[in-house]
Amino acid sequence: MGAADRARARLVDGLRNSGRVRHAAVEEAFRAVPRHLFLPQVPLARAYADEAVAVQSVDGVTTSSASQPSMMAIMLEQLDLRPGHRVLEIGAGTGYNAALLARIVGPAGRVVAVDIDPDLIRDAARHLVDAGVRGVELVCGDGALGHPPGAPYDRIMLTVGSGDIRPEWIAQLAPGGRLLLPLELRGTQLSVALDLGRDGALHSDSVARCAFVRLRGVGALHDGGASVGDGLTVVPADGRVIDPELVSAALAMPGASRPLPRPLGASDLWDGFGLSLALAERGTCRLLAAADTADDPGAASELLPVGAGRATLALLPDRSDHAGLAAVVLDPIADPGAAGPWPVRVRAFGPTGGAAADRVKAAYEAWAAAGRPTVADLRLSVTEHPGRTPPEPPRGAVAVDTPHCRVLVRSTTTAPGRT
Ligand SMILES: C[S@@+](CC[C@H](N)C(=O)[O-])C[C@H]1O[C@@H](n2cnc3c(N)ncnc32)[C@H](O)[C@@H]1O
Known part of the structure; x- marks a missing residue:
């Protein structure tokens, strides 16, 4: 057994032991397909770490990455593939996921993998040849339109985030087929497996948390994010246009705060309470601080230390012409260096912030009373x-x-x- 085989075996053992990989066919595919041949530019250890690897970026923003293996495993389990299935993947990237799909559907199945970027398609073609993978048709095009020549598909899988469910995808699904996609819903991405019912509607079979780069092309999502100074960006959950000057004026007027009874972790902020608040209140937004404010957080010092940067939830009042908002902030006793969950408070900012803070607190209480549901619920x-x-x-x-x-x-x- 060579070094690559050993590294791959360790990765797959980890995926199985953590419960990410559950079915034999998914495990077999991860064991068989050599990930390092799809990432020839990175060292072996990186290719077999349970991490996403960025493969392309434009103006500092990642536009393509080889997804984190544990996220891929979660999605392949959600997809429920069978030998002989016809599959469309939107977001071919390196071609690695397409190779896993081809392994699972076998010679009787068919995989079409689309990417919008011709350079990526060229590289993916080379990777598939190097790995000896057959049964994948690569197409350069805008996956928002699906790929009608190969339809109908038993499974359509996006490995790129979308803020919409395109009618083309529904039209290209076979009866009873499954569409799996990272769907951005009020600012939170969910990996949703949706089955096409006899009523023509899609009904979810499972929902998991995820974070993918977003679609480019005709299905691109514009999140309405606006800079409000001091390295802070405000991103409205429903994409509405907001006045950054009003937000920045409100942030300059910190007011009273109300404690929340239990600490919040990063996943509560995004996938649990965060999504619950965004579903309940149209004025929900996220406040984000760039990673480079971490050493000198300034205005961001009360934000929660999420990932490499800082972030929190905020609620703008219904009247968009008033300077005011409420934000979930770190309690002064919290250690911002700790991994979380962190004790938090709801702080009012500006003249109309008090009413917004009451609504955040009420939404928190409703979420807590419901047993702190997550996206899986x-x-x-x-x-x-x-x-x-x-x-x-x-x-x-x-x-x-x-x-x-x-x-x-x-x-x-x-x-x-x-x-
Ligand atoms: C997270 S990467 C996919 C990783 C890939 N599945 C793999 O195994 O390496 C997302 C990919 O979606 C592609 N993409 C973005 N917008 C697209 C579109 N409209 N149609 C098709 N692909 C698109 C990007 O170019 C990128 O390669």
Whole structure:
């Protein structure tokens, strides 16, 4: 056994022991496909670490990466592939995931992998040859449109984030087929496996947390993020246009704070309470501080030390012409160097911040009373927009409209919130 085989065996043992890999076919594919041949530019140890590897960036923003193996395993388990399946992957990147898909569907199946970038497609083709993988058709094109010549597909899998569910993907699914995608819902990315029902709607089978680079091309998502000075960016959860000057004026007026009874961790901020607040309150936004403010956080000092930077949740009041907001901030007793969860408070900023702070606290209490649900507790149903105003969501569900679809979100613990 060579060094690459040993490193790969260690990686796959870890994926199995952590429960990320559950099915024999997924495990066999990870054991068989040599990841290092899809990442020839990085050392062997990096190719077999459980980490994403950036392979392309534009203006400092990563546009393509080989995804983290444990995230790939979670998604391959969500996909529930069978031998003989016809699969469309959108976001071919290095070609590694396509190779895993081809291994699982076997010679009776078919994999079409699309990437928008011709250089990546050229490299992926070379990697697949080097790894001796057959059964993958690479296509350079905009995956927002799917790939009609290969349709219908039993499975369509995006390995790139989308803020929409395109009608093309639904149209290209075989009856009973499954669409798996990193779906950005009010600012949080969810890996959602959606089954096409007889009613023509998509219904979720499973939901997991994820973080992928976003679609380029016609399906690109514009998040409405705006700089508010001091290295801070405000990103509204529903993509609405906000006035950065009002936010910055509010942040200059810190007011009273209310404690929250239990600490919050990074995943609570993004996938648990964060999503619950964003579903309940349209004015939810994220405040982000660049990683380079970590040594001298200044205005960001009360933000939570998430990943390499700092971030928190905030709520803008309904009246967008008033300077005010409420933000979840570190409690002064918190150690910002600790990994979290951190004790937190809700601080009001500006004249209208107090009412917003009360609403954040009320949303927190509703989320806590529901047992602190996470994304895994959510169930989604997706219908294409009818040519008229969609009906009110049923009780207990929140409706989120994407450019082409209406997504109904419920929590299995309790209603995710008010609209
Ligand atoms: C996280 S990477 C995918 C990693 C890949 N699955 C692998 O195994 O290496 C996301 C990919 O999506 C591609 N992408 C972005 N927008 C796209 C689009 N509209 N259509 C097809 N691919 C797109 C990017 O070029 C990038 O290669």
